[in-house]
Amino acid sequence: MAENATKCCAADGGTQIFNFCHGMPLMVRAADFNALYREAEKLRKDAERYRWLRHGDNDERCIRLTSHGEPYMLRAELLDRCIDEAIASDAEESAHTVAGPDVGAA
Numbered sequence: 001m002a003e004n005a006t007k008c009c010a011a012d013g014g015t016q017i018f019n020f021c022h023g024m025p026l027m028v029r030a031a032d033f034n035a036l037y038r039e040a041e042k043l044r045k046d047a048e049r050y051r052w053l054r055h056g057d058n059d060e061r062c063i064r065l066t067s068h069g070e071p072y073m074l075r076a077e078l079l080d081r082c083i084d085e086a087i088a089s090d091a092e093e094s095a096h097t098v099a100g101p102d103v104g105a106a
Contacts (some may be wrong), residue, residue: 049087062082062083
């Protein structure tokens, strides 16, 4: 958190972080702040999906075949759901991975 940031309570009771600009508090309506905060969270999630999708062969995990055997990429909410499930699966798999002994350790 920036050194000039402080936690404040928005009008709806939620704790938010407001930055101070030139020694003056940044004034913003709680409804606007909360809407922008929710939009930023959606954008962070979209960015996470994009980074996952462009990494290695991950895109192939969201390709499906038509009844004629032709590949197609999922779209919109179906693609988001596929990526979210794959990310969760990767995290679960990673959590269950046990590291082996260090090579050359005494």
